[in-house]
Every structure is written in C-alpha cells, then in structure tokens.
Amino acid sequence: MSEYILARKNERNIPLEDKIFGISNRAKKMIAEKGADKVINATIGSLLDDEGNLIVLSSVDKVFRDMDPADYADYAPIGGIPAFREAVKKAAFGSFQPKSFTEAVATPGGTGALRNVMANYSEPGDKIITSDWHWAPYNTIAGEIGRSIETFSLFTDDRKFNYESLKETAVRLLEDQESLVIILNTPAHNPTGYSLTPEDWDKVVGVLTETAQRGKAIALVIDAAYIDFAGDEEEYRKFLPKLEKLPENVLPIIAYSLSKTYTLYGTRCGAMICMAATKDISDEFRRVCEYSSRGSWSNSAKVAQVILSRIYSDESLLRKVNEERAYYRNMLLDRGRAFEEEAAKVDLETVPFDAGFFVSIPCDNPDEISAKLEKQGLFIVPLAKGLRVSVASISEEKCRRIPAMIKAAM
Ligand code: PLP
Known part of the structure; x- marks a missing residue:
C-alpha cells in the first residue's frame, strides 16, 4: 500500500469494487471451480440466452457489418x-x-x-x-x-x-x-x-x-x-x-x-x-x-x-428488427411469468412486477441472504430493501427453480 492518497474523494463514498461486478466475478470463479451446472448467475443486466450467451439481434448485427469505415471511425x-x-x-x-x-x-x-x-x-x-x-x-x-x-x-x-x-x-x-x-x-x-x-x-x-x-x-x-x-x-x-x-x-x-x-x-x-x-x-x-x-x-x-x-x-429492415426483438421479448416475459408462478406456489413475496429484466424480493437482511445463497451457487444482487434477480440472464427452467431456494434461505 502506498503512503499517499492522491485522488480526492470530494464527498463521495467510493467502494473498493463495483458491487454487481464483484458478485458476478465470484460467480465466474465458482463456475471455473465447480462447473457451470452448479452455478446460477442471476446478476447480469444484459439479455442472455438459456446457455448464458449474450443475445445480439442478428438484423442489427448485419447493419453493423455492412458499414463503411467512415460510419464508425468519424x-x-x-x-x-x-x-x-x-x-x-x-x-x-x-x-x-x-x-x-x-x-x-x-x-x-x-x-x-x-x-x-x-x-x-x-x-x-x-x-x-x-x-x-x-x-x-x-x-x-x-x-x-x-x-x-x-x-x-x-x-x-x-x-x-x-x-x-x-x-x-x-x-x-x-x-x-x-x-x-x-x-x-x-x-x-x-x-x-x-x-x-x-x-x-x-x-x-x-x-x-x-x-x-x-x-x-x-x-x-x-x-x-x-x-x-x-x-x-x-x-x-x-x-x-x-x-x-x-x-x-x-x-x-x-x-x-x-x-x-x-x-x-x-x-x-x-x-x-x-x-x-x-x-x-x-x-x-x-x-x-x-x-x-x-x-x-x-x-x-x-x-x-x-x-x-x-x-x-428501411421499413422492411425495421420490421425485421422489431420481429426479432419481439421473439426475445416473449422469451423474457415467459421467464418473468415462470418466476412469478413459482414464487406464488412457495409463498415468496415479490415487489409488484409487470415485465422486464428484473424481479425484486423485499427483505430486511438482503446481504445475509444473498451470502447464504451464494454458497449454494445462486448469485443475485442484494439491494437496500431486498434482493434483485435478473430473469434476463437465466433460463426459464432456472427462473422456476430459484423462488424456492430464496424462500428456504429467508
Ligand atoms: N436506466 C436504467 C434503469 C438502467 O438499468 C440502465 C442500464 O442498465 C440505464 C438507464 C442506462 O443504460 P445505458 O447507459 O447502457 O443506456
């Protein structure tokens, strides 16, 4: 450790690492040690397929690949x-x-x-x-x-x-x-x-x-x-x-x-x-x-x-992009509904949910519960007022499995 503190805090509370990236890194480490089938990483805020790969709309990717250098370099x-x-x-x-x-x-x-x-x-x-x-x-x-x-x-x-x-x-x-x-x-x-x-x-x-x-x-x-x-x-x-x-x-x-x-x-x-x-x-x-x-x-x-x-x-391109997105959106909505259904079955209260990448569960001791779940291979994000689960980054099957795990840990 250097004896100098060079950066000014300017009244900010700057943590040693970003919380979500920190949890995600621990999930990656566990995957490397124990295998992907032992870990559920529901921390990531990007839409991933059931295997955990980033979803990129192919219709958008095609436009990207057809670009001239001046389109991206200028x-x-x-x-x-x-x-x-x-x-x-x-x-x-x-x-x-x-x-x-x-x-x-x-x-x-x-x-x-x-x-x-x-x-x-x-x-x-x-x-x-x-x-x-x-x-x-x-x-x-x-x-x-x-x-x-x-x-x-x-x-x-x-x-x-x-x-x-x-x-x-x-x-x-x-x-x-x-x-x-x-x-x-x-x-x-x-x-x-x-x-x-x-x-x-x-x-x-x-x-x-x-x-x-x-x-x-x-x-x-x-x-x-x-x-x-x-x-x-x-x-x-x-x-x-x-x-x-x-x-x-x-x-x-x-x-x-x-x-x-x-x-x-x-x-x-x-x-x-x-x-x-x-x-x-x-x-x-x-x-x-x-x-x-x-x-x-x-x-x-x-x-x-x-x-x-x-x-x-280009109207037909726009239609294609919208259709492709709608496919993945339906996949995401199915995941959210699956989570809700299973949460209702095990009597796990969620914060009012409509749609989207995340579901939250209110609780008083989020850090303690998420630490407990990490040991079982389930990585979610503790927030001030509860736990955040990214349904965007896990399969529907996993969305069905985890409400019971969370309920048991509470
Ligand atoms: N607002 C909310 C609530 C978000 O979750 C995000 C990204 O995760 C953003 C805004 C901004 O994202 P970006 O800067 O990538 O457009």
Whole structure:
C-alpha cells in the first residue's frame, strides 16, 4: 500500500469494487471451480440466452457489418447526426405524433442522458427525486456532479403506486430548491419490473400540475431504458400523450437508450428527447444540452447513430428488427411469468412486477441472504430493501427453480 492518497474523494463514498461486478466475478470463479451446472448467475443486466450467451439481434448485427469505415471511425456532430436525431424520436415515440416541441440530443447511452438532465436542470447541492427502489447508478451520476438522490416510496402498503409520497417529496424539496429533477424509470422498472399504469400516469400528471403552481422549473425524466422489453410497443407508449397535458414549467424528457432495445449496449448510444410546451424551451434544451455534452464527453460515438438511422430509413429492415426483438421479448416475459408462478406456489413475496429484466424480493437482511445463497451457487444482487434477480440472464427452467431456494434461505 502506498503512503499517499492522491485522488480526492470530494464527498463521495467510493467502494473498493463495483458491487454487481464483484458478485458476478465470484460467480465466474465458482463456475471455473465447480462447473457451470452448479452455478446460477442471476446478476447480469444484459439479455442472455438459456446457455448464458449474450443475445445480439442478428438484423442489427448485419447493419453493423455492412458499414463503411467512415460510419464508425468519424466524429459525429456534438448533438448527433441529423438522421439519428430524427430516427431516435421515431424510436422513442412509436406511432405517437407529439404536438409539443421535440428535440433530440445524442448521448452516450441512457446514462449520458441522465447525467445531462441532472447537470442542466438542477443546481449544485440540489436533490434529485426518484423512487426508493431504484437503479443504484443514479446516486453515482448525481454524486459526480455534486447532487444527491432523495427518494419517495414507490408503493403504498397495499402495493399501489404511491403518488402521495411523490407529491409530498416534490413539495418539500421545492421549498428550498428553485428547480427539481424527477426520474421515473418505467415501463419495466429496474429493479422491480413495475410499469406505471395509465391511472398511475394520470396521478403523476395531476401531482406535477399542482406542484408546478409554485412557478418553479421541473424536469420529469422518463428513464425508458426497458421500454421495448415490457410488452406490445404501442400499448406501452400510451402514456406519452398524457405528458402533453403538463404545464409549461414541467418539461418531460425521455432518457432513451439503444443498449437493450437494439442490443447495442457497448456502442454507448442513447438520446435525451424533450417534449416542450414552447419552441423557446426546446431550443434552450438543445443548446444547453449540446454545450454540456461538449464539456463532458464531447460528441457521442457515431456507430450506433448510423445503425439506427439505417434501420429507420428501411421499413422492411425495421420490421425485421422489431420481429426479432419481439421473439426475445416473449422469451423474457415467459421467464418473468415462470418466476412469478413459482414464487406464488412457495409463498415468496415479490415487489409488484409487470415485465422486464428484473424481479425484486423485499427483505430486511438482503446481504445475509444473498451470502447464504451464494454458497449454494445462486448469485443475485442484494439491494437496500431486498434482493434483485435478473430473469434476463437465466433460463426459464432456472427462473422456476430459484423462488424456492430464496424462500428456504429467508
Ligand atoms: N436506466 C436504467 C434503469 C438502467 O438499468 C440502465 C442500464 O442498465 C440505464 C438507464 C442506462 O443504460 P445505458 O447507459 O447502457 O443506456
């Protein structure tokens, strides 16, 4: 160990290793020692086939392989190539045609969009709202730029979306803050798999309309990372028109990601898309977010921007991509249902689940239980309020086996 500490902590709590990668490494080690048939690694946040191999849509891969060097080697403009900016709006909105003023700015994945929203729609020291069950990197992203996360309770005691808690938290924070960023990860929320229902959305719109009367700026971020793995694409986009009922000082921003939808995780491509009530607000969004991109990652990688632009310029290719994804989505939905069915049989309580990559189990001692399960070869992720199982990374047969293992360990 060196006697020097050179890096500044800057009020961050930096662990020695990333928790999920640490667990995953232990799973790999056990596979090497005892064999793959003795281990279930349900920690990974990518869609894997039943044998544990990454699923890559072949229709997307073909576009990749047909590229010219300039398509992937060249710089893209800071806000993204023009064809991508149009294509990504179509990808995010589906058949919905917004009346609001929309602008899309390319970002390195959904992560980049989240970073840019926090950096530009809140101030240093501000608190950002999301639900108590949430994707842990929100904290890291906020902490990196001197913000922090404040949570509301996602569910009421009777397992309904807790809009009252959202309202109470928003009103409280706006007493001290001039602006507020709220992140809702839906549909197919990570880590619970919950999707806001149309009624939940009506409540959110009502709460924010009321809260906005204070005249402050609110950015409502819809983290749509899993939108195309929830179920029918059109059905799960039906909440979008409701966002246009929000008052002018509430700006809906879609944090869109190509990671899951196009199985392009490593190409780091996404976009932030605003739905502004006025052109001034959408122009400001574009100008400010592009400026901020320049000062953080400069331009985003071009490769997936070109891929998405090609897919959206060729109807038959788009159909092929959507059909191929639908096949894997059905596989994923079957896995989630299998888990739920078996959980019900052994009386294992899960957090309200709809669809997606993950299922969560509430419990008081997640670290202890996951350590116990690791010894039996089952690797899952302990969270603050429970355990997260990635149904995206294990077969349906394994999804059926593990609820009983978890129940027995509790
Ligand atoms: N939001 C949530 C809830 C996620 O789980 C992820 C990825 O796992 C992302 C956003 C962003 O992913 P990416 O930056 O790869 O697009």
